[in-house]
Amino acid sequence: MMSFLHLLIISAAFISFASFTINGDESLSPNEEVSGLLVFKSYVTDPSSHLDSWNQDDKTPCSWKFITCNPVTSKVTGISLDGLNLSGKIGKGLEKLQSLKILSLANNNFTGSVNPDLSLLTNLEHLNLSHNGLTDRIPGSLMNSGSIKFLDLSENFMSGPVPDDLFKNCLSLRSLSLSSNNLEGPLPSSLSNCTTLNHLNLSSNQFSGNPEFDSGIWSLTRIRTLDLSSNSFSGSIPNGVIALHDLKELSLHDNQFSEALPSDLGLCPHLNKLDFSNNLFTETIPESFHALTSLSVLNLANNMLTGKFPQWIGSLISLEYLDLSGNSLTGILPESTGGLTSLRYLSLSDNNLIGNIPMSLGSSSELSSISLSGNKFNGSIPNGLFELAFDKIDLSRNEFTGSIPLGSSKLHESLQSLDLSGNRLTGDIPAEIGLNSKLRYLNLSWNNFQTRIPPELGYFQNLTVLDLRGGAFYGSIPGNLCDSGRLGILQLDGNSFTGSIPDGIGNCSSLYLLSMSHNSLTGYIPKSMSQLKKLKILKLEYNQLTGEIPPELGELQNLLSVNISYNRLQGRLPSGGVFQTLGASSLEGNLGICSPLLKGPCKMNVPKPLYLDPFAYGNQHKGDQSDHESSKSSKHHFLSVSVIIAILAAIAISIGILITVLLNISARRQLAFVNNALESCSSSSRSVASFSSVGKFVWFDSKTDPDNYCILNPESFLQKANEIGGGVFGTVYKASVGDDNDVLAIKNLVVSNMISYPDDFDREVNVLGKLRHPNLVSLKGYYWTPKLQLLVTDYVPNGSLQTKLHARPPSSPPLSWRNRFKILLGTAKGLAYLHHSFRPPIIHYNIKPNNILLDDSLNPKISDFGLTRLLSKVDKHVMNNRFQSALGYVAPELACQSLRVNEKCDVYGFGVLILEIVTGRRPIEYGEDNVLILNEQVKIMLEEGNVLECVDVSMGEYPEDEVLPILKLALVCTSQIPSSRPSMAEVVQILQVIKTPITPRMESYN
Structure with a gap:
């Protein structure tokens, strides 16, 4: 309801306007604009008093701030109120400004709907309402005047379909942006009327359908930039419909477009950016693309493209960014790739490419990031490649042989991430590698170097991750590896290291993961390890370490996981910290560690005290007879004490075992989460x-x-x-x-x-x-x-999925199947982004409805991801609460002592989330005399053929041909064996196929 002050201002403005109208004095007509602006101001909250100069006593608004007038007519032609922290509504009054050409209210906090009276501004050419909080639908009459050339409604919360009437009179429209709203449905057919449109941005909405069939969008021949990304568009882009001679930028990424890429895109001579990534395109890359000589960005990543890698790639002479990763391309990388002299970013990872890296690639002087991982490249790494000023080099998971090139001074000054893991590299690690002053991530694991670690590795000043697992290294471990004090992860497992753990390990003040398992290390565990105050994970299993575990290690409050099994350790465990909760699998295979969980002798490093007969002294003055009787009495007394001690010891041991088992169950869950959170380290x-x-x-x-x-x-x-x-x-x-x-x-x-x-x-x-x-x-x-x-x-204004499913007020309608599917697909896309767009993948570990937030259009937004990365110390109570709150969503491997998990634990949680969304039930429900586990019940009902009986009836009608395969997908995701679960990228594709008409590809999933 409008305040009394607002009513007073509007009334005053109306009386002022009426008096001048009655007097008929045309010379005072600008006061109509004064009154109109004051009415508009009455709806606005202006906390910084930017509009104080808007005074009702002025005869003309031309002296007011943020107002532009025609100097001849004194009519208002422009209002620019961008970024003034204004709020309120876009109310009445502006319709009186009939000469207004520019209205810009961007970057404020206006709410409510777009005022349809703006369509009465017959001369309005430029309307910018972006970056506000506007809601509801777009008025169909907004462009009725036919004069608007520039319309920007982006970054708001408008919802619903775009009305077909909006574009019935758009012949003047040059630029339109509706991006980052909650708009949905197919594009209106009237969009094809906007024949003079140059720039169109509809990205980050929920539009669906085929834009060509629905709107004839490809017939807009004057389009220069077209962005349809991050929607749910589907279907193919047929040849013969793109006659966009002036097209410069085309972004269709993150949709569901399928079938072949349109070959006639090669007829767009001015095309500068082409991004079709994260779709379902198939077949080969069209030969006609070689004509796109103006192209600077080509991104076709994460589709299903096949065929040979384009040998004409060198003809794209302007290319700066090339990403063809995540497809099924075959063949070799041509020498012409080195002719791309402007190329800065190259990613061809996760294809089936073979052969050598062309020597010519070393001539790409601008190249700063290269990723060729997950292919079958072989031969040696070209020396010239390491002459360039790279920020990132990722050649992992290939078949490279030979040694690591020395590298130039340019590389040493710029390189931040180097991943050569999973190859067949041999030879020495070049000493020059220590000159890489900016290097933060170094992964040489799973190769066959057959050499020692050079002491130069200790020279790194910024290195945070060093991974040398399975690299066939031998010799002693250098004591200076941690001289920089920045190293956070040190993994040396699966090599042939000998000698003792160096005392210098205590200099690793930032270390939180230390893993030296499966080597031949000897000697004692150094006491200096107790200086590692941030250490969370310690893995020393399968070595030949001897002696007792330093009791000082029990003072490491951050330590959450220790494995010292299969060494030659003995004696007591440290009395504090995590050591009192270690399970048998973390201790077994040693000479004699003292633990109630282990069978066998408890060997100490110091001799045990001899048993002294308490009656042996004080009776020495007696004769033999008395000595004999005393001896009998002594033995009888000793037997009674022994029995009592044995009984008490048995009781104590039983209680200890029970407590230890209970603590282990809790600790294993805690440790599994933390260990794998640490694995998720970004370079x-x-x-x-x-x-x-x-x-x-x-x-x-x-x-x-x-x-x-x-x-x-x-x-x-x-x-x-x-x-x-x-x-x-x-x-x-x-x-x-x-x-x-x-x-x-x-x-x-x-x-x-x-x-x-x-x-x-x-x-x-x-x-x-x-x-x-x-x-x-x-x-x-x-x-x-x-x-x-x-x-x-x-x-995110609309709360969590938890509230919508389980705490919905009676006045709020239940989620429809359409919205439930949208939530599932959006959540899957978000997880796939975390898993597949980063190396190592970012793992959430806690997928549940509380962490799925919903915006005004019920689009899901995952929260609380990556928070464990921020903690230098993870409190056990916090971690325990985290798992308590995620009961039912935790993958089985997270409770396994081995702690070897990956992103498949998120897939398990997502599978449980599917079941919860479809059934409306919690993953674990407690009855009076039983516990109901949701995924087990659904599995049984599926086997019995009545699984649809568990579907939430509150959502009303639903398509069985969608719900049934989604329930099957959930059961696959919740498989007890992690390797049997699909990746999140595969989950996204399966969901997209389920939502589209039946095809042979879909039948393969059933």
Whole structure:
């Protein structure tokens, strides 16, 4: 309801306008515009008083701030209120400005619907309402005037289909952006009327259908930039329909387009960017693409393309970015690839390419990132390749032989990530590798070097991950590996290392994963290892270590997993820390460790005290007879004490075993999660951020100056009134941040006192800040002080899936099948992005409805991913709560002592999520005398042929031909054997096939 003040202003404006109309004085007609603007202002909240100059006593608004007038007629022609932190609604009044040509209200907080009265502005050419909070549907009459040339409604929350009437009078339209809303349905057929359209951006919505058949979009011959990415468009792009001679940029990524790529795209001579990644395109890359000599970006990644790698690739002389990864391309990489002198980024990973890397590739002087992993390349690595100034080199999982090239000074100064794992490399590690001053990630595992570790590896100043597993290394372990103090992960398993663990291991102050298993190490475990205060995982199994375990290791409060099995250790376990909860599999195979879980002798390093007869002294003055009687009495007394001690010992041991078993069950779950969270280490370079004594907000928008976001009182955000939720890792608050008072969500990390080092926090949070996907809650920035860490994310207004499924108020309708499927597909896409777009993959570990947030159109956004990366110390209570809250979603391998898990544990959680969404039931339900496990019940009902009886009846009608295969998919995802579960990329494809008409490809999944 409008306030009394607003009514008073509107009334005053109307009376003023009426008086001048009655007097008929045309010279005072500009006051009509004054009254109109004041009425518009009455609907606006202006906390910074930007509109104070808008005074009702003025006869003309031409002197007002943000207003532009025609100097001849004194009529208002432009209103530009961008970024003024205005809120409220776009109300009435503007329709009086009949000479208005430009209206820009972008980057504010306007809410409500778009005022249909804007269609009465008959001369309006430029309308920008982007980056607000507008909702509801787009008025079909918005462009009725026929004068609009530029329309931008992007970054709002508008929903529903685009009305067909919107484009009935669009002959003047040059640029249209509806991106990043919640629009859905097919495109209207009237879009083909916009024959003068140059720029069209419909990305990041939920549009569906075939855009050609629905709207005739390819007939818009004047299109220069077309972005349909991140929707649900499907179908093929047939040849003969693209006559887009002026086309410069075409983005169709993250949709469901299928069949062959259109060959007539090669007829677009001005095409600069072509991104068809993450679709279902098949067949070969058209030969006609060789004519795209202006192309700088070609991204066809993650489709189902086949055939030979294009030998004409060298003809794309302007190419700067080439990504053909995740397909099934065969053949060799041609020499002409080296002729791409402008190429900066090259990714051909996960194909079936063979042969040698062409020597000519060493001539690509601009190349800074190359990924050829997961192919069958062979031969040696060209020396010239290591002469370039690379940031990242990934040649893993191929068949390369020979030695590692020496590398040039350019490479040593720039290289940040080097992955040569999973090849057949031999020979020495070049000493020059220690000159790579920026190197953060080095993986040489699973090769056949047959050499020693060079001491130069200790020269790295920024190295955080060193992986030498299974590399056929021998000799002693250099004592200077951790001289830099930055190393976080050191993995030396499966080699032939001898000698003792160096005392210098205590210098690894940042180490949180230390793994030296399956070697031939001897000697004692050094006491210096107790200096590793951040250590979480210690794996020393299958060596020849001797002596007792240093008791000081029990003081490592962060240590959560230890495996010392199959050595020659003996004696007591440390009395503190994790050692009191170790299971038998972590201790067995030693000489004699003292543990109630182990059979066999308990061997100590010191001699045991002799038994002394308490009656042996004090009776020496008696004769033989008395000695004999005393001896009998003594033996009888000793027997009674022994029996009592034995009984007490048996009781104590039984209680100890019971407690240990219970602790192991809990600890194994904790340890499995943490160990594999640590495996998820990114080699991405971190951005530089400054930290002041009071802390600072750091934003990931490169256009934002962090110095504008100093916060003197960050606790002001953390008021109880602003609290909107919480979880294991912290409490979430709704807050306005920055000069523009953007409404965002702020998570106050409950474990903030465990994060002590800004470099560690900055490094990990920058990795998360780079994640951008429509189905992830984006991390906008962060705030750091030693005592307080805040994460700033998108604010998702519609709560969690948990509430929609299990805590829905009676007034709220149940989720329809359409929305449930949308939630499943979006969640799957978000997980696939985390798993397949990063190496190592980012694993969530806690997929459940509480962590699936929903926007206004019920689009899912995964939250709480990657938070374990931020913790330098994971509190056991926090980890235990995390698993308690995820009961029923935890994959079996997470409770396994071996702790060898991967991203398939997320697939298991997603399978449980499918069942929960389809059935509306919780994964585990407790009855009076039984426990119901959802996936077991669904499996039984499927075998009995009545599985549809478990479907949630509250959602109304549903297509059986979609629900049944999705239930089958859920059971495959929840297989007890991780390798039997599909990848999330395969899950996405299966879901997309289920949603489309039956094809031979779909039948293969049934």
